[in-house]
Amino acid sequence: MKRKSLGASLRYVPYVFVLPFLISFAVFYVYPIAASVVMSFQNVVPGRTAFIGLDNYRRIVDQDFFDALRVSFTYTAVTILILIPGPLVLAAMLNVGRRRTNTVFRALYFLPSLVSVVVAGTIFRLIFATSARGMANTILSWLKIPAVDWIMGGSLTAMSLMVAVAVWRWTGVNVVYFMSGLQSIPEELYEAAEIDGAGPLRKFFALTVPLLKPTVIFVTTISVFGGFAMFEESYIFWRGLSPNNVGLTLVGLLFKRGFQQGELGLGSAVGIVLIAVVFAVSMAQLKLFGFFKQEEKE
């Protein structure tokens, strides 16, 4: 009798263990997502919230939306173009050579990602201040280059600033991903290649790069998410109001519509569109990499 009840309760044990996750997942993910889907069809005002059909979605498309789309796409593309090859090469370099120096470099690369974006952003804001006395402009003046108005100077400098923060912050994380990928490549392959007379460059392009493909796919995918989710960096540079929308991202637009302009329904609709955009981009990217084919083969 006793044993039976123990057996019965044992059956529930796994559920008990996953319960905390399920509850927090339901409360902090499922409910808010469902609620924003509902709110995206509503005009949300105190006491008089009402369904208004597709009105919010119709109102999304304006100049701000296209500006935000352009900034988010450019930012994501540029960060991926820099943050995949750069850390890949760094990881390959860290994978050979002396272990002790490598550990130091690995720690140095990783350090920025532990710093809060807000703190880092504020410091970047000061480094690139609109003044001949700012740090960046001081360095330029040593090189006899005239001072640049980084923050207000147009979309090129604005994008450079945001990308600079991203590169500084994420290089180390991506290096760690690539290093763990490198560790799974068997040493024998390199030995065989050496016997066949391959130099370091040949080994890198013929072995390392193709064998790291799964890691590259993974890092690219999370970079797409990260790129489209970017908000804090631009918020710190321009406080949510950048000249000619040079720093307006999709999440920035969501924040602006939902909170700064107090239209939570419209903001929710922007969020839903953002999900659709990210989903489409990720799918296209995975398809491009042949991710689905690979899965079928296995």
Add this chain to the structure above:
Amino acid sequence: MKKILALMVALSAISVAALSAQAKTILTLWTFNELHAQYYQESAAAWNKANPSRQINLKAEVFPYDDMHNKLLIALQSGSGAPDIADVEISKFPNYLKGDIQLVPLDDLLNPIRKQFVQARLDIYGKDGKTYGMCFHVGAAVMYYNMDIMKAAGVDVEKIDTWDDYVKAGLQVKAKTGKPMATIETTDQWSYWPLISQQKSDYTDKNGNVTIDNEINVKTLQFLNDMIYKQKIAVPAPGGFHHAEEYYGFMNDGGAGSIWMPMWYMGRFTDYMADLKGKIAIRPMPRWTKGGNRSAGMGGTGTVVTKQSKAIDLAKQFTVYAKGSKEGNIAIWKLLGFDPIRWDVWSDPAMNEPNKFTQFFQNKNIFQTLLQVKDEIVPVNVNERMVRVIDQIRQKTFVQVLQENSKGAAQALKEAAVEAKK
């Protein structure tokens, strides 16, 4: 025995203290400005002295600007978590007047003293004939002249009556000193809004329709563009606006002959441009036409009472006391350096007592200037479309027309209107 007696006395003293602390009603207050919070604490102390039977225990919390407005919006939306009293900045105010308004009208307390206020400053926090917010200041736009530069150029500022006179004086300043007469904001609106408000124009009309592309507004924006690029007597403000670090440095070094800003800008001179002490004179703004208005009421923070308050009556009375009473208004000037909204205190002798502002500026009587223009201030129209217009012109129009000079005033304002109407 003695010991026990002493203990009993001590105990009863503690319980009395606890009881009287309990009798104080706790009121929570959210604001986005540390100085405002200090001001409210002093008001609460004064209130408690004046109303010993209805004491309050004010818990003022300071949040960053955006955070506070977002939190308050969500709290009012969701029906719980809002404070009793909150500061709402004017450009955010329309967000809180949507749907069933979650703020308490203050009219029953305001009506008996309404005449003492600059009416325009109550109207801006109203909807459907009710007033929901109490302002700190009139925000009267005035001209700040750097008298050293004026003297060097031989300009008599008393003779500047119209904007034409101002431009002429500007040309003289430029010719004699090589310095610009003025700086103009390109990412904020204080160089532009007062100028159209002077002419009784605005971003939107009374009914909330977008009017940013009307004839007066186009002409005025063109006027600013001309000052920079045609007459070359003005420059875009370094750093983009008159609150940039870069700007303070520029002005402090005698960078420009004058600027027009609201009265609340006085504090920026005293705190960030200390080298200008004794050099600045405050005068009314030039007019556009003979007999036209020489000022405009700009900016503001409306203090509101929320419906979620458990002590609505007390919260209302305290709010109106802190910001509407005579002593409150005098304290607003003394502590914050704002031009208070009760004009009947402007001539009060207390306003002339020396403080850091009277010592900084050349004016013997700062409020004399204000009394001259008190009837020349028209209300701005505060509504939901206004929020979108401000957004458009700050992030696009001014940058294009005043900073880059890449678009005509009419074209840029028309585009802003189209976006703001969406």
